[in-house]
Amino acid sequence: MKAVRYWSANNARWLRRVYQSLETVLVALHPLLKRLGYQRLDRSFAAIEKVVKGFLFDSQSCGQCTLGETGMACPMNCPKTLRNGPCGGVRSNGHCEVDPDMVCVWVTSWEGSKLVGDLESTIQVIQAPVDVRLKGTSAWLRAVRKRLGLVSGDGL
Numbered sequence: 001m002k003a004v005r006y007w008s009a010n011n012a013r014w015l016r017r018v019y020q021s022l023e024t025v026l027v028a029l030h031p032l033l034k035r036l037g038y039q040r041l042d043r044s045f046a047a048i049e050k051v052v053k054g055f056l057f058d059s060q061s062c063g064q065c066t067l068g069e070t071g072m073a074c075p076m077n078c079p080k081t082l083r084n085g086p087c088g089g090v091r092s093n094g095h096c097e098v099d100p101d102m103v104c105v106w107v108t109s110w111e112g113s114k115l116v117g118d119l120e121s122t123i124q125v126i127q128a129p130v131d132v133r134l135k136g137t138s139a140w141l142r143a144v145r146k147r148l149g150l151v152s153g154d155g156l
């Protein structure tokens with residue numbers, strides 16, 4: 001829902017803190033997660049993420065979450081799925097050229113990033129191209145393994 005999505009970007013500062021805390025907790029739980037098996041847990045985590053992130057961010061479950069670096073705005077809601085800034089077709093009122101009823105994802109992202117305040121380690125980070133093979137997998141579990149150097153790619 002767009003209204004909730006915009007609300008999330010307008011509350012990006014504390015929502016990002018919640019995200020960072022969640023990542024810290026999950027990293028601390030790595031020995032347990034490893035014992036239970038990341039592969040086995042993936043489907044359950046992905047289902048939880050789909051509900052929570054789907055509601056708050058209209059997450060498209062790409063499996064390589066950038067929310068922490070894009071002002072808590074999901075770039076996969078851009079009709080062109082651009083992950084490194086706007087296409088240049090943004091309307092003068094800040095809306096999307098493809099969907100005039102939607103504020104450009106990157107306008108929303110910029111507003112959220114300004115609230116977070118740490119532009120160099122957030123929106124200025126170059127995101128890797130999306131890997132469609134990861135769609136529907138758990139971005140949270142992937143972020144834990146990335147933080148521990150067990151996989152490469154995007155974060156939580």
Ligand code: SF4
Nearest residue numbers: 078086087096097104
């Ligand atoms: S205007 Fe923004 S949301 Fe729309 S296609 Fe371009 S970058 Fe994506």
